[in-house]
Amino acid sequence: MSLQNINVALIGNPNTGKTSVFNELTGLNQQVGNYPGITVDKKLGFCKLPNNIKANILDLPGTYSLNASSIDENVVIELLLNKNDKLFPDVAVVVTDVENLKRNLLLFTQIKDLEIPTILVINMVDRMKAKGISLDIPFLEAQLKTKVVLVSTRKGSGINDLKNAIVDYKNLSTEPCLNASVIDPEYFDKLRTAFPDQLLYKLWLVITQDVNFMNLERKEIESSFAKSHADLKRLQQKETIKRYQFINDTLKIGQKIDLSSASDWRLKLDKILTHKIYGYAIFFGILFLIFQSIFDWSSVPMEFIDSTFANLANYAKTHLAPGELTNLISEGIIPGIGGIVIFIPQIAFLFLFISVLEESGYMSRVVFLMDKIMRRYGLSGKSVVPLISGTACAIPAIMSARNIENWKERLITILVTPFITCSARLPVYAILIALIIPEKRVLGIFSLQGGTLMLLYLLGFGMAIFSAYLLNKILDLKTKSYFVVEMPNYKLPLFKNVAINVVEKTKSFVLGAGKIILTLSIILWFLGSHGPAKGFDNAESLVIKKVKAENRLDDTEYLNDQISAHKLENSYIGIMGKSIEPVIEPLGYDWKIGIAVVSSFAAREVFVGTLATIYSVGSHSDEETTIKNRMNAEIRPDGKKVFNFATGVSLLLFYAFAMQCISTLAIVKRETNSWKWPAIQLVFMSGVAYLSSLIAYQLLR
């Protein structure tokens, strides 16, 4: 028997458990990439099937139909229309929810029209009894001309049946289950005669959809078969009605629902969760819980990581042969990696909470509750999802703004989301708060530091809402306002889905940010430990001369400190820092902080790593010191602490408002298709940041 790889595409409406089926089939054997040129996640997994057959499983973005209204949905059509794509499916698996068969089958009938072998998976069959649903499978298989597989990803049943069905794909019928061309026989007859070797439904999709397919032919088709926009719409409506007629007729016989045995806990939950008082109270309670717990729960692993890396750097310094390479490892690479790893607990917690809120179906209720309020600020209820995910990272958050139908609301959401405190700001906040806010508890429960963090989150959120309000007044865009949101059934999140989601997202975030941080810390180390010959190379003799004059030559510790401080000041980085000092001095920053601020313009999380690198370049290895201790020990020439209250507050405000993330700017450019918006964002946010820090420092010092 020869080895062969079958291409399988998983297709389905959102909220049908498509990704659960994908996870069941592939386990952790999956990779997330990007479709070329666009930022839609491409999830590809591998699966061993019976008879030694292997399958590439592609999890396509959720879509309600083949009439695309977003780039995510376009991906599905472009793949299904392009037989030459190396992932073109040998078999399509359409995943449906047993409670929502009627609507889910619309997409199924469209896929069938493309004459691709198709398996119909009916998922969540464990709920059939509670909902009083019974199905006539042989009848459905005959009507829909397919193989039906009943699956329950919650109970883990049916996956083997699905694998067997995939192996057997050659025996699946490729016949369409209804004839859509009856909506305008004359027109479709002409099409058929003009393009005899093309599939009729495929031609129809090319005419109605804006997809990159057969560009040459597309022109040809359009010139001779052009119809007005209104006519096309009318035909699409007819097509949809036609399909629903077929589906309703099929399910009338194939599906029985006994309403008397159906439980109504969904209704009860909806009444509470969307209640005018309890609804909001529960939502804000959940938010409060998330933030308070993230700061409390992740502090233990974070402290552990912090001190582990400090120990590791020391160990490397004392146990490796002294030299340039050892210095690079102990002063550049280890503190740099530590600065990334310390993120992991908080990011993982944030992704965990967001993933649970999404999976359970609760997020849609929040969208419903918040829509009217958000509209006052030019946002949509759907902006809640980007704004909440923005607490993890602005990049996926801005991408999730895609399902906002109204362009103006979507644009405003994209522009204000970076104000939301993302996880990259957390380590900066964490270290600054630890330096300037005492570790006290108010009333015995609320930690003062946790409260400050909460305040910073509120500040970011407030600024986002305020800017949205301004933008809504300024921007003059005429757009049609559409808003359709599905209210999925409540589900207990599946542990496996949540776990895979958290691991994948954290991994890609840490690796992505990690590359930048690691590269920058190596560059910074080099710039910090090398300098122009004059003033740098003869540092030791210069300092010894100076210390001799002070009569403190026997104090070796003092001498070493002075030498490294002098070296750092005259290194390339020192020179760079000094040259920007006039700009940042009014904010209360010295040139070392200046370096950290400048280097974190690419990515704000670099701040802590940079300070770690700068301060370890200037430190000696005889004691274990964490970044925090080193920062606390820094003093100004006049003997005052560098990180005092005024400077700390000024830095916190700067990091709260400044646009310091090249990746976000790149995503905004892609999503808005112009450099205008990211440029406005950069100037506006940085301006707000500079001004507020300036005012705060001048008032507080």
Next chain:
Amino acid sequence: MKTTVDLLKIGDKAIITHVDLDKIPLKLLEMGCLPDNELEIIQIAPLGDPIYLNVNNGSHLAIRKETAHEIEVEILEP
């Protein structure tokens, strides 16, 4: 009695009689808002907008009042 969806109350059931495709998105049709299908008002958000519907026995969705205004229905007597 003929009316539009934005004027219905929580718990009302109605049959869709007409939708104006120039005023509502195709996506809504695909989710089941088609003539002759039944709909039920599940909930209306605290500030009177959006409206949460069950269309075609199983398709649960929320739409804004202005869109709901474009869907003509015939109320079913309870």
